[in-house]
Amino acid sequence: MNANLYAMRTLQKEMSGEFEKAGINSEEDIMGLVRKIRAEIQYDVVISPIVENMAEFDKYKAANAFFRNVDKEGVRISA
Structure with missing residues (x-):
């Protein structure tokens, strides 16, 4: 197994369940997140x-x- 594939599999294991914890349950939720990030980038303002x-x-x-x-x-x- 090459290093990139190993790194990807390790990341997948570590991130398992994180979407659910963040309340992301559907493609619509992901698109909402993308719109928010796009607006932050467009106006060069990031609010965290x-x-x-x-x-x-x-x-x-x-x-x-x-x-x-x-x-x-x-x-x-x-x-």
Whole structure:
């Protein structure tokens, strides 16, 4: 088995069930995702919300540069 085929099979095993977890159950769901990505690319804006509860956020911001940066520059969209 060549390396490319092995890598593809390994990826398939690792990704098994991920579509269902993400709520993608049909071709329509995939097309909706494609439309969203296309709009982001067209306007050169990529929005990637990250949902985290405040307790976890506060716990990690002292040790994690990403969370510190979000604390400093992020935009709160909830109460």
